[in-house]
Amino acid sequence: MADQFDEAASVLQHSGPYDAAVFELAGPDNLDAVRAALRAIRARGLSLPVIIVADLAAEEEVSLLGAGADDVLGRHARPDAIRHRLRAILRRSLGHLSAELPCGNTVVDQGRQQILIAGRPLRIGRREFQILEMLMLRPGIPISKDRFMAALYGSEDGPNERILDVFVCKLRRKLTLAGATATIRTIWGIGYALEEAMSAQQVDAEPLVAVS
Template sequence: MRYLIAETSWKMVSLAKAVSDCGTLVTHCEAGDAIEDFHKIGEHDLVALDASQLLRGTSLCRLRELHPDTPIVLIARDPVPEQIAAWLMAGADTVIDEAAALPEMIAQIDCVARRAQGIARPLLECGPLTFDLEARRVHLGDVTLSLSPKLYEILEYLVLRPGRLASREALLSHVYGFENEPAPRVFDVYMCNLRSHLSGIAGTVRIATVRGAGYRLDVQDPSRSNNPLAA
């Protein structure tokens, strides 16, 4: 997943670093007045910002209008119940006290992001594959696939959107954010390597190329096949 975090205080900087250290992709926004522009341009699985930014031009309503389905987390200093209720009604998904320890904050943020995808727990079944979203690992039975971070990020993006078309641009934006993207040939190599890891279960899970449009993860119900693990 990729989170957009407005690093407008030391607490938010620390949070962004801790999230990144866990392996989650982070889009760093260092200016509060740019958070709406970052949110408008990129596709993120969650937005986190300091509640004080709401007094400086950023609007929960505007953030919600730009991407209605993207969860919004507010980090606030000593929030009172009435203010929390007002923020929730205005579009925030949850409010976290900035005094909370970083592991607790990350756990809350991850839960909000997962549940926005309809995932109750950090374990996700995809055909014969099991995704541990917290550990960022993919298991096939008792075997853990040896995926590089980039390959995991591409596969996770597709798995969270099964059957939906993902353009090359969307995948590159997710993996690299606003950083320098690789040459097209490098991305082709990534996809080739990822398909190689999935070759043994191509009968149930495969990445289909839609010429001129992008990629789609096709997952077949094993109960409909006599040999669901056939290559």
Template sequence: MRVIVVEDDPDVRGVVVSGLRSAGFAVDEAANWSQADLSMSVNDYDCLILDRMLPEGDSADELHRRRQAGMAVPAIMLTALDDISDRVAGLEAGADDYLTKPFSTDELVLRVRALCRRRTTMVPPVLRVGDVTLDVARREVRRAGVLQTLTPKEFAVLEILMTHQPAVVTRTELIEHCWDERADPASNVVDVVVNQLRRKLGEPAVIFTMRGTGYRAGPVRL
């Protein structure tokens, strides 16, 4: 899942970005709305993490204008404004969630993950391909009942492939959803992670290369 953090305080932004990346998110960052708008014009995000007070002013007003213009990405506001009236204003402006500072990084991760899942409400909580199961909420993958130890990036790639099975997911789509702006689209990072997944999951294979296109998860096609 790919998210963007909009926060002008570099220290707070660093903590949020680090916490989300450690939890397996692909994270881009912006210090103001201008930078955020540029990123959102070229990237598809699953969630927007937004400081309430930015250099341009109150983000509630900025978010409201963008909601009216059709921006649908789920948003969570981070703010020191904790009065009930402030919460109401933020939610009425179009925020989907509201978390006051200081906050727990663990709680933020859970709230962001819940908002990301909201974009794919038709996806079942447990995905299955053959004897491989992926529990979205528990962040667990099992094969034939045996728990698999995956890195956050491996989990993210497998989740995308299993969510879209048996359709083919292109390398570009995997880069867009599982990596952030630091990734080099010309590199072989996708192939490396997929190969690691195949090795860990073992046989019979559940991830297949579609030459010239990308990858798919599912049973063997005869």
């Protein structure tokens, strides 16, 4: 168990852009090793959310939380419950208190899994929702294509990253047609970032600077 957690900590630190980690334990065996591995993860400067899925006694859960886990869920927990808990922890770790993530007139409602443009629902695909959600969690911050692909496909052998460009192109078109002020900017050589486009009124209000 200790070797597994040490290996996971090394992978998280050196092998790619992960936003969070979920570990499932078969039982309470070797909890000392698990706690030590969690402390090692935190000692290595990893602040990403960590959720433990295991059937444990209350005092064992508390000890894991004290060692660095962000949450401990029973193995009976439904996958959708784990996903929602993970979203909430990640959202708060990035400074968002509400499940509604706004950018201009565009809102990603994580609770309802819904996109709103000026209060009107916008229907988009599951992958497109994941992409927009990642961007809305970090407005103005470039996100690499590697990070997107890791979030969309995990450790699976996913498709070529060109598929990401296709999803972003479709998402941009849908946002534009819906009148969204949130725009996705390409950061060449890196990936994408979310920005709020200026409205016509804002452009008119911008001061003119004379250059002699």
